[in-house]
Amino acid sequence: MSEIVVIGLNHKTAPVELRECIAFSEDETAIALEALKKEPNIREVLLLSTCNRVEVLMVTDEQAAAVASAKQFIARFNQVPTAKFEASLYVHRGDDAVRHIFRVAASLDSMILGEPQILGQIKEAYRKATLEKTSGVVLNRLLHRTFFVAKRIRTETGIGDHAVSISYAAIELGRKIFGSLENRQVLLVGAGEMAELAVEHLIRNRVGDIAVANRTFERAVELADRFGGGAIKFEEFIHAVADVDIIISSTGSSDFILTRDQLKGLMRKRRNRPLFFIDIAVPRDIDPEINRLANTYVYDIDDLKGIIEENIEDRQREAVKGERIIDEAVIKFRQWFESLEVIPTIKAIRSKLEAIAETELKKTLQSESLPPAAHDTVRRMAQAMINKILHDPTDVLKSDGCQKGQSAYLDVARKLFRLDD
Secondary structure, rough: OEEEEEEEOOOOOOOOHHHHHHHHOHHHHHHHHHHOOOOOOOOOOEEEEEOOEEEEEEEEOOOOHHHHHHHEEEEEEOOOOOHHHHOOOEEOOHHHHHHHHHHOOOOOOOOOOOOOHHHHHHHHHHHHHOOOOOOOOHHHHHHHHHHHHHHHHHHOOOOOOOOHHHHHHHHHHHHHHHHHOOOOOOEEEOOOOOHHHHHHHHHHOOOOOEEEEOHHHHHHHHHHHHHHHHHEEEHEEEEEEEEOOOOEEOOOOOOOOEEEHHHHHHHOOOOOOOOOEEEEEOOEEEHHHHHHHOOEEEEHHHHHHHHHHHHHHHHHHHHHHHHHHHHHHHHHHHHHHHHHHHHHHHHHHHHHHHHHHHHHHHHHHHHHHOOOOHHHHHHHHHHHHHHHHHHHHHHHHHHHHHHHHHHHHHHHHHOOOOOOO
């Protein structure tokens, strides 16, 4: 009997140094799929390789042999001894394999709970499997259900609603303050990595002009070009404060680069329009006393981390709802998968009955002097009898009540009709 099996490792079981050793590039994936398809014990296969996981999803009639083949192939293809990664591998079979792929796609197994990228990565892995013709009836059905389940969890739970990265949390705060970030003017002071990520999020929210100030002016020009903005001298950034709405600061300064007294006069010039500071520097760049001025909002990295911790807790609560949706989906998929074993048996019974009917019809029609016009009538009657005889057994074999003991029912049916003799 065929079974679904997953073998792989991920960020929970293997360090990045090991994951890098056995990862597959985009070009290598097609070659790997073609090679895995040739393994005699693997009927269908999909390969998922991301920075956080490498997994082989298979349909096989010989589980142990297929797992061994996949393991040896990974070692051979990447020229890495099996002993180096074997302890980090996990193997899931049957319902556990189905549940695993559902959880991965829904981002319940991700490093960052609820992140959306993994679903796109699985869709791309499936696209490659279809192009290489390594997916068949079972994986096609499983992956379509996987996408449906992931979408349902995203829609019916709040698992992706709360920011869980520093840069994204900062942007979510900005949206709460301004309502919309569209056309808001941005000043980037310093060029830290998190600040750059925050600007990328802002661009997706269609902010207006972006100005970049950095102690090294050349770096400011380089960064401004990347974001389609303008560069200003570091010494000039205070004058730019009067014209912007959002300031992201991440310099290496040991002192505040902007104090409450400096900003006080500028706020009058701004006519008290809201001003939002994202201070990602350690030590801090922005004087926290600025928060006491009207319409100014200063958030430092500790504030953002606190928000993220709350949001992670919210996502974990929503994940419980997602697990319930997955449990239901696993049961329904198992029922469909088990029904595949019914179909060959029903077809075999029908073929046997039709063969018997054909033999008896030939004898009868040859011995009886029936007019030719009556032959078709007798044949239609025989076919109608076969359909009626098969109706109840087919109903029972396909019914929900038969699901739990389906193997036993199939075994009895095959013995009754001597299908395996």
